[in-house]
Amino acid sequence: MGLLGEAGDYVMLMRQTFKRPDKGWVFRRQLFIDFYALGVDSIGIVSFISLFMGAIIAMQMAYNIDNPLVPLYLVGYTTKQMMVLELSPTIMSLILAGKVGSSIASEIGTKRVTEQIDALKVMGINPANYLILPKITAAMLYFPVLVVFSIAIGLSGGLLAVYITGSVTVTDFIDGLQAWWVPFDIYYSLIKSVVFAFIIASVAGFKGYTVDGGSVAVGRSSTQAVVASSILVIVFDLILTQMLLT
Amino acid sequence: MIEVENISKSFGGQAVLKNISTTFDKGKTNLIIGQSGSGKTVLMKCCIGLIEIDKGVVNFDGRNFSGLNEKKKKNTRKEMGVLFQGGALFDSFTVEENIMFPLNMFTKQSIEEKLQRVNDVLSHVNLDNANKKYPAELSGGMIKRVAIARAIAMNPKYLFCDEPNSGLDPKTAERIDDLISELTEKFQMTTVINTHDMNSVLQIGQKIAFIHKGELWWEGDHQEILTSDNPELNEFVFSTELTRRLK
Ligand SMILES: Nc1ncnc2c1ncn2[C@@H]1O[C@H](COP(=O)(O)OP(=O)(O)OP(=O)(O)O)[C@@H](O)[C@H]1O
Ligand SMILES: [Mg+2]
Numbered sequence: 001m002g003l004l005g006e007a008g009d010y011v012m013l014m015r016q017t018f019k020r021p022d023k024g025w026v027f028r029r030q031l032f033i034d035f036y037a038l039g040v041d042s043i044g045i046v047s048f049i050s051l052f053m054g055a056i057i058a059m060q061m062a063y064n065i066d067n068p069l070v071p072l073y074l075v076g077y078t079t080k081q082m083m084v085l086e087l088s089p090t091i092m093s094l095i096l097a098g099k100v101g102s103s104i105a106s107e108i109g110t111k112r113v114t115e116q117i118d119a120l121k122v123m124g125i126n127p128a129n130y131l132i133l134p135k136i137t138a139a140m141l142y143f144p145v146l147v148v149f150s151i152a153i154g155l156s157g158g159l160l161a162v163y164i165t166g167s168v169t170v171t172d173f174i175d176g177l178q179a180w181w182v183p184f185d186i187y188y189s190l191i192k193s194v195v196f197a198f199i200i201a202s203v204a205g206f207k208g209y210t211v212d213g214g215s216v217a218v219g220r221s222s223t224q225a226v227v228a229s230s231i232l233v234i235v236f237d238l239i240l241t242q243m244l245l246t
Numbered sequence: 247m248i249e250v251e252n253i254s255k256s257f258g259g260q261a262v263l264k265n266i267s268t269t270f271d272k273g274k275t276n277l278i279i280g281q282s283g284s285g286k287t288v289l290m291k292c293c294i295g296l297i298e299i300d301k302g303v304v305n306f307d308g309r310n311f312s313g314l315n316e317k318k319k320k321n322t323r324k325e326m327g328v329l330f331q332g333g334a335l336f337d338s339f340t341v342e343e344n345i346m347f348p349l350n351m352f353t354k355q356s357i358e359e360k361l362q363r364v365n366d367v368l369s370h371v372n373l374d375n376a377n378k379k380y381p382a383e384l385s386g387g388m389i390k391r392v393a394i395a396r397a398i399a400m401n402p403k404y405l406f407c408d409e410p411n412s413g414l415d416p417k418t419a420e421r422i423d424d425l426i427s428e429l430t431e432k433f434q435m436t437t438v439i440n441t442h443d444m445n446s447v448l449q450i451g452q453k454i455a456f457i458h459k460g461e462l463w464w465e466g467d468h469q470e471i472l473t474s475d476n477p478e479l480n481e482f483v484f485s486t487e488l489t490r491r492l493k
Pocket of ligand 2: 286288331347408442
């Protein structure tokens with residue numbers, strides 16, 4: 001199947017997915033399960049990576065800025081800008097594409113090959129709506145939360161790094177964090193994370209839903225989901241940056 | 247009554263069903279028999295609309311079904327119970343939640359009423375202490391029985407069972423057969439069963455369609471099947487030592 005045909009199938013599937021759920025409470029229950037299973041469960045990895053990323057960026061900046069004419073609070077400032085604008089929304093999304101994307105694709109793919117999707121359909125239920133919509137909605141809710149979380153942990157990591165290495169004083173670093181504060185930067189970051197959440201959850205849902213074959217095909221589709229959604233995340237990062245920041 | 251008229255289906259140029267016409271009667275257990283790979287599952291899935299047919303029509307009680315769009319098919323589907331060959335239980339739900347699922351989606355019953363219904367159908371299939379188990383914790387035969395329980399939970403007008411007793415011991419297999427035929431009689435369902443189990447054929451074969459190489463080769467009941475002189479049918483029926491002795 002060509003790329004264009006696949007894109008067409010994806011759009012068709014999304015049209016089935018975005019329908020009103022048959023039972024509101026069943027949808028909300030599923031949403032809660034997915035939010036918990038994928039969102040809350042990702043806090044650990046997000047914290048770990050953000051902490052190290054923030055620390056490393058702060059150390060690199062301190063190392064780079066050794067010209068006495070450049071004020072030291074710039075270390076804090078650049079660490080903040082890098083975390084907020086790019087590292088937290090984009091790098092976190094790429095990591096979550098691996099974790100969340102493969103989990104969604106393999107879960108739905110397994111339901112496909114074991115005929116659970118057929119079973120839903122013959123009960124008179126819209127399987128795309130029942131299975132995929134809560135996952136997309138949950139992702140669009142917990143991605144921004146995780147990003148804010150990642151920014152906070154990342155900046156703490158930076159602070160910790162300068163405190164331990166003593167390259168910049170803590171006061172300078174905190175001054176930098178507070179310098180030139182632009183609220184729109186945060187919105188930009190959150191908008192990106194919501195768009196990436198949609199891309200990752202919907203592409204993974206699509207890849208799982210359209211599995212054809214057995215367990216080998218499920219594995220293949222989950223790899224494809226990660227690769228395809230990572231590429232789309234980076235492409236949309238560029239598009240959104242062009243749209244929102246220039 | 248379900249009418250199947252001239253349906254054909256091929257996959258990638260290979261014809262699996264060739265111009266099949268038959269009827270499945272109300273209040274009877276209608277059997278589709280045939281060798282492995284003869285097209286039984288495909289025929290059943292064509293009837294319930296999970297596989298698009300290339301040609302032909304399927305009517306449920308005189309209402310056209312195969313020509314409807316997905317949205318309109320929903321209404322008829324709510325009157326169907328389907329047992330898939332592999333059970334197709336929802337793996338993230340317990341036995342109880344699996345059976346309760348269609349009740350949750352389509353009824354406004356209270357939780358007590360739903361639980362009552364779950365326990366009713368579970369006792370029909372002789373599974374009394376499995377409510378809280380997950381499908382991964384069940385044996386193959388238990389999965390089949392839970393799947394039957396789920397299929398009948400909504401009192402369907404049309405019941406489709408793809409090999410309900412394959413993989414079960416003879417005693418349980420017979421009990422499942424009896425259960426299905428009892429329910430069929432009691433609720434006047436139109437029941438369609440795929441099987442290659444000769445015990446079932448002789449026991450509950452009120453109407454039998456023999457599929458051979460994708461064609462409807464022979465039709466009759468469990469008396470006629472023993473006296474037919476159709477060579478391919480005889481080869482199928484009298485393929486085991488036990489049935490040869492019977493003859
Ligand atoms: N989705 C599909 N794509 C291609 N070929 C298929 C598909 N489904 C079934 N077939 C082919 O159709 C034929 C009939 O398959 P079917 O599953 O109906 O057999 P069956 O009679 O149910 O066998 P069994 O008793 O083993 O379950 C087989 O040759 C199979 O390879
Ligand atoms: Mg079969």
